[in-house]
Amino acid sequence: MNSYPVASIDLAALKHNFDRIKQLAPTSRIISVIKANAYGHGYAEVANVLTDSDAFAVARLVEGIQLRKSGITxxxxxxxxxxxxxxxQLAxxxxxxxxxxxxSQIQxxxxxLTKPLQFCWLMIETGMHRLGFAKTDVAELITTMETSEAISGDVGLMSHFxxxxxxxxxxxxxQLDITLHCADKQRCEVSLANSAAILSFPAxxxxxxxxxxxxxxxxxxxxKTAVELDLKPVMQLKSVLTAKQTLQAGDQVGYGGDWTATKVTExxxxxxGYGDGYSRYLSNAGQVMINGQRVAVLGRVSMDMICIDLHTCSDADVGDEVLLWGxxxxxxxxxxxxxxxxxYELLCQLNPRVRREYHHGQS
Ligand SMILES: Cc1ncc(COP(=O)(O)O)c(C=O)c1O
Known part of the structure; x- marks a missing residue:
């Protein structure tokens, strides 16, 4: 069923962006980060396009199991x-x-285990103070991991900017200096660069x-915009106009009446709505596109609906498509x-009520 709202996902754009990474760092290998449902774009569909990735990364065990169960090898x-x-054991x-x-994880x-873990990483804390070991512990822990029967092969050193x-x-x-210093001593491979570092910090x-x-x-x-970085936006979030109203001066819109018409306004x-993951913080702040025009979100975002200003496009009609972002x-x-x-937050919080539709370059 071709229902709205829909997140229309351009798999050709996804591939273009992957190739752009290869262009920027031709000798590095790529761990494509597809946690949180591939930033809202769909785990399996994204993984099945990014097959030239050398690995994928997710945050949690359940995500990894889901990917395996969908056939990702x-x-x-x-x-x-x-x-x-x-x-x-499940890992x-x-x-x-x-x-x-x-x-606690080293313990x-x-x-x-039924078989040893492979391709394991040690996280070193280099300045974010979120996850990871002090640089002074790295030598001991890499040795512990590499000599453990639970792990086969070399262990890589990871940090996060x-x-x-x-x-x-x-x-x-x-952060780079600390990581490289430890990696040199242990002769480990390193993973540090996220998107911003890939684009701006070749070292x-x-x-x-x-x-x-x-x-x-x-x-x-x-x-810097995506276009300036030669990246192609992958997702367009779209929905449809379901009703129109003509307001008189003084009429208020939505819960709490947070927007008041000053003249007759369509x-x-x-x-x-926020029940789809469209942020409530876009109340009286967002814009949408309808029939080629950008118009304002009026009043509060509710669970399933938003109200938009049609005073500059009164020809818009029920059933017309509305672009919410992209x-x-x-x-x-x-x-x-x-x-x-x-x-990141807007993309990740789009929930399953929003249909995903996949295409290769035409929306
Ligand atoms: C540990 C880790 N590495 C890499 C990434 C990818 O970062 P970005 O989406 O900024 O490229 C993230 C994202 O949050 C992360 O948590």
Whole structure:
């Protein structure tokens, strides 16, 4: 059923963005980050296009198992690792590769496993103070992991930038220096670069890249658009005009009456709301496109609906398609700023009530 709202996903654009990464870092291997349902784009559909990836990364065990069950045979990294003996057993059973970032996880290596884990990573804390071991512990822990019967093969060293979107920030160089210093001593391969670092900090590329946002054609920088970075936006979120109203001066719109007409005004009702993941922070702040025109969101976003200003396009009619974000006309980056958030959040919070539709270059 071709229902609205729909997230229309351009798989040709996804492939273009992947190829762009190859162009920027031709000698590095690519761990495509497809956690949180591939940033809202669909785990399996995205993985099945990004088959030239050298590995995939998700945050949690359940995501890794879901990918395996959908037939993905690539290496799959669990960025948050495993928490219990049962989880490490499942990781081994499903050939998933945990990141080890805490001593409680190192202790789990004594769990009897049906087969050893492969392609494992040690997370080093270099400045973000979220996950990872102190640099002084790295030598001991790499040795423990590499000599453990629970792990086969070499262990890589991973860290994560806290400020990669701030190009030229000294803290990025410091994080890289700490990682490289430890990796040199242990002769480990390194993975550090996320999208912003891939685009702006070539020294950080090293052996393994971890792109997320840029795969989906979204700019990680405040001051550069996706188009300027030669990225193609992958998702267009669309819905439909379900009703029209003519307001008189003084009429108020939606819950709390947060928008008041000052003159006779035509408004439209669009089938999308926070129950789909369309942010409530776009109340009186967002814009949509209808019949080629950008118009304002009026009043509060409700669970299933928003109201839009049609005073400049009164020819718009019930059934007309409405673009909520996407493409070059209404970038998700711009909308995220309007909602006081980041594009990652808008994309990830789109929920299953929004149908996904896949195509290869025509929407
Ligand atoms: C550990 C880790 N690596 C890589 C990424 C990908 O980052 P980006 O989407 O900015 O490319 C993320 C995303 O949050 C992450 O948490």
């Amino acid at each position: 690539h290496k799959i990294i669990l960025l948050e690792g495993v928490m219990t003996a049962a989880e490490i 081994a059973q499903y050939d998933l590769s945990p990141v080890f970032h805490h001593r 789990l290596l004594s769990t009897p 806290a400020n990669a979107d701030l190009v030229g920030d000294d803290r990025n160089q410091q 950080s590329h090293q052996q393994w890249l971890r792109p997320g946002l840029m795969l989906y054609g979204v700019s990680p920088f405040d001051d 408004i439209g009702i669009v089938s999308i 493409g070059e006309q209404l970038p998700v980056e711009w909308l995220a700023k309007q909602a006081n958030t980041i594009p």
